[in-house]
Amino acid sequence: MGNVYANLALNSLRKNKNFYLPYIMSSAMMIALYFTLQQIATDPVIRGIHGGKTLTMILNIGLPVIALLSALFIVYMSSFIMKRRKKEIGLYSVLGMEKRHVIRVVFLENIIVSASAIAGGMIGGVIFEKLAQLLLLKLLRQDADLNFNIDFKSVQVTLIIFALIFIFILLNSIREILFKNTLTYIKEEQVGEKKPKARWALGLIGLVILGIAYYLACTVTSGGVAVSRFTNAVMLVIVATYILFIVGSIAVLELMKRNKNYYYKTNHFISVSGMVYRMKRNGAGLASICILSTMVLVMLSSVTTVLFYNDKAFDDRFLYDFDICADDYKHVDENNDAYTEGYDSQEIIDQIYDAADNAGVTVTDLVSYKTYCYYGDYRTDSIGATPDFSGEYVEYWLVTNEDYNRINHTDLNLEENQLGYYFLSGKFSFDTSVDVEGVGRYAMLALKDRPLIMPGEYTSTCLDVCFIVVPDELGLRSYVDSLASFWQLEDPDFVLVDSILSQTYFAFNVEGSDEDEIQFFNTYNEMYLDPIPDDNLSEYNTNFGRYEGVYRTIFCSALFRQVFYNMYGGLFFLGILLSIACIVIAVLIMYFKQLIEGFEDAKRFAIMKKVGLTNEEIKKSVYSQIVMVFLTPLVAAGIHTAFAYNMIKSLITLFGISNIDGYFVILLISMAVFMVFYGIVFLITGQKYFDIVNKAENAI
């Protein structure tokens, strides 16, 4: 008896292989993708490399996203297939099978499908993971070390997640059968299509929402603003896309229909009314394809840009092999937040040479400067001292004219009441004369060279940095004093920690190889830095420490290069993996859409032929509709991406890449590549459509 059910299950799977095969394959692909990510996130080889934990962290952000995407899509596919199969299940009931028998068949089907998907996914995952690992190590510029250690925790986690998804689907099908009258299923496919209504107001709202989103994206001026607006803009675009695809498209077509002289023409008549139905049915699916395509375009182009500018970002960051930043105050009593006089910079310079002697290396090109740093609003005509964070705000770094010349080997000579400035991003500028809030009015001079960058923070800061060069020591004093009194701070020099950071920077090269640099780094750390225990920063804590209680950072370019590679390589890798996931989903939606279109058009073809259309007429009109339907998401994705250009560009600056003109070219290339890919997928899935239609046609 059990055999009967197994046979029934196998037979119906075979009969519906057009649906089940892609379903199993795509589920398997999702599983493989997830497993790969999970495995890499826990891979000891990758964890072991310097900065590997950063990468693990980045990957761990991506994991839940992939899991959620997979779950949504697998559930979507299964419900789609169940809907198509209602008639068959109805037939089982008509033929006298009880619900428990039907459930048994469905249960077996589900088991077979999930088991093959999981098995295929795991096998594919192991292979894919190995390939991904090689690629990743290559990206991170590490020697690839072939090993086939499979982490059982990854296997376990992957199995549990996807088993849960499939169990959910199984329970859902069982619930459907238990609580609905399966006998009525047999009629369900015959229920006619409702006439789509044109909802003008909603379409208009969609347009307005899209307009707002585009406006938000286009008026982004800095990375900080981009971050604060990104989520909103993305959500708005998604909402608008769905509205416009579902109701907007129909409204437009309805408008065409109302123009009788246009509509009642052979060319327009069949395509317009056909399109109304296609859009109604496919609106949501096409909007999804559009959103996924946009995501792929944005992710591909931005991660490629980040990877492409990896070296430049690194060079931007490290003008010297080493930099050290020392806070200019000492804790007297940590509990009281009281501070005393800061260090003499000569003391720190002596320490650097001592450490070099001990490490047996030579320090050259040592420069140092004192700086005050504070946040302020950015406007073209003023420098605000109290940012309200509504508009642009900038980190201002104050340096003296003398320090500036020493570092850049220039002979700048600022006048009294004149300030030089340099924006790291290069995007902003000041009017010729500016009111510095709380300080006074100054003439502004744009500078060509920038002083040293501050260590560490820059790579992760959302803010633009503006170096302000002050005429002399006295000018700097009075600038800071004025600010302090503006903020009503009593002792400007030592109670500034909250408002104005007072720090001294040292930068220098160490002669020799990377090993020599690392040797110096370790020696210095051992001699002068008490590590700060912080679990969250376990990867970085060698860079931070305290000397006699005062905060100090040291960055070694040789060590940090790997952190850069890992961060950017990891991002690139994650971007590619997520892109693949999105592409897989988009391709499958497309495939399923073509299947449905094929089956439905086959019927329509037959009728049109009987009514007196020639094969050529039918094909011409219907094929052009199909092309239109599948090209709209691509075109819309292109438009979205074009409008996102400015925002994405600003976001990329957050990765420490200040000047990214190359992004435009990369974006264009990404678009071109994606378009070709999309076209190929369309043609291949379209072939399925033609097969179905032709088969039906020959049967007429």
Add this chain to the structure above:
Amino acid sequence: MSMLEVKNLKKIYTTRFGGNKVTALTNVSFTAEKGEYVAIMGESGSGKTTLLNILAALDKPTEGEVILEGKNLNTVSDRSLAAFRREKLGFVFQDFNLLDTFSVKDNILLPLVLAGKKHKEMEELLKPIADKLGITELLEKYPYEISGGQKQRAAVARAIITNPQIVLADEPTGALDSKSTDELLGLFNKINGEGQTILMVTHSVKAASTASRVLFIKDGVIFHQLYKAGQTNEAFYRKISDSLTTLVGGQTVGGED
């Protein structure tokens, strides 16, 4: 000259590998005059669908010819066949064959649009036909919103809007309840009364009894025909039933009525 002349039609289907040959039509000849309403009756497999397909130019005969108003269908090129079908023939099918993407109105106008008519002209042609068939109220509705009988009336409107030389109906009452059947057959009589030539394939005696002449087809040959000649529907119905009973040797044609 007759409206439709069918001469010695023969149709042999060959299976794909050239093995079995199936003779669908052995030798069929008949004529239909202008304004005539002819019903063709026969069992399933008698060849009546094949005959209709050949008349509709959807299929080609192995031998013989069909002449419609002096035009031999064999001489119509494949290229112009669709246009020919569209202009000279009107079709009514058992399952209506309305396109679900079109409103009733657009379904009816389809042949005119294909013929490249002006929209104003279409509206002018549509109005009297819609009134006549009682579907004016339904014009803006979609096929899924209306009943089977209403769908079939829309299909009839589509068939006659081009003013075809002949309307070919394939089991037009097959999917209708008896009330809708009566209405439709009444309509056929009405448009026939206005001069429309109709050729209907059916195995409903009731449907056939509304025709002016009934041809009986069996095993690919026409073996009998009956003229209504002024009889009432009921009388003609009985006569058709009797003919079927005697001629087919106790077998009834079809199960209904």
